[in-house]
Amino acid sequence: MVTRLPKSDPLNLTGVFRREVPMPPGSFLSLLPDSLWSSLLTTDPGSGAPLYPVCYAKDKRLPLGPGDETVYLTLTGCVAQRRYPYGRGAKEPVILRFRGAGQLLGEAKLLDPCSSVETVCLSDTWVLPYSADHLNRLLGRRGGQGRGALLASLEERNRTDEMIYGTVTRPPLRRVGALLHHLAVTAGTGHPDGSVRITGPRQTDLAEALLVSRSTVENAVSVLRTGNLVASSYRRFVVTDPAGLARLAGVPRDFRLSA
Known part of the structure; x- marks a missing residue:
């Protein structure tokens, strides 16, 4: 394992990397087989660069614009993702969703490198960055088990979003x-x-x-x-x-x- 952890570890990142900290149920990391977890921590075979966790401070934006080529696996923290389906006009609707540990951020870049989503860290947020190409290769290993875990987590996320955000008739x-x-x-x-x-x-x-x-x-x-x-x-x-x-x-x- 080449991942370098911070000297101070108040959020138990060491436990996260050892898979000793349970991830939220239904999240990508909770569904990922143990056999694939070590693959996510190895050196990027494309660039040769080791994968280090990165901390984005509260109120910082994750670089997930149309020109960025990186996706992020959330280890700890909370982010808000905003989408503007009808543009950014003052009276146009904004779709806001919260994401936390175990979730993959920017997953659309695995299909469309030019996709983007405004993502703001609401707390200090530790992420593991990947190039979209690298992660696509990793997800295809072992018969595509990683891709299956990702698809299952996205379906779970969609269902949860509908239950939490879409039930407007509830009190x-x-x-x-x-x-x-x-x-x-x-x-x-x-x-x-x-x-x-x-x-x-x-x-x-x-x-x-x-x-x-x-x-x-x-x-x-x-x-x-x-x-x-x-x-x-x-x-x-x-x-x-x-x-x-x-x-x-x-x-x-x-x-x-x-x-």
């Missing part, structure tokens, strides 16, 4: 609760007392993702605080009772945090 409290639970699963950090900390997203980000007003999110978070399900401060939420939040939000059992 706002349940929608906000489900999104916070989703963030706890995909981008949260667990603590021994059972709580889960989510660092990075703001209430305005939640409102933008759910296509509701900020006051709607504020009111929902206030109810969750009163019920001792969530604590919050600027760019930080702590899910103090994951099971209770899941029940209130009506989260299907398959998407609940492990006990």
Whole structure:
């Protein structure tokens, strides 16, 4: 293994590289066979350069524009991806989705090198960068098992996105609760007392993702605080009772945090 880890390791990157840290269920890394994990950490056969993890600081953009040729495997952190299907006009809709550990970012570049998506790190985010060509070669090894894991993770992600972001007829409290639970699963950090900390997203980000007003999110978070399900401060939420939040939000059992 040639991956060089930072001297200080507060996010347990060492455990991530040893596959000792569970990845969110349904994510690419959770579905990737052990036999292929070591392949993702080897030297790039195209350039000969070793693969080192890179940290992008909070509010920095990942270089995923049309002229960039790199895709990123998220190891820790939380990012917001925005798409502008009708252009960037002031009144045009914006699609915002949150992504966390174990997810591949910029996967469309595996098919179209000119694709792009605006990706902003909401917290300090560790990623493993790959050239699109290199990753395509890796995914094709061992009978395409890696490609199968990626396709399965994208299907899981699409279904989850529909459940979290697309159910606009559900009550706002349940929608906000489900999104916070989703963030706890995909981008949260667990603590021994059972709580889960989510660092990075703001209430305005939640409102933008759910296509509701900020006051709607504020009111929902206030109810969750009163019920001792969530604590919050600027760019930080702590899910103090994951099971209770899941029940209130009506989260299907398959998407609940492990006990």
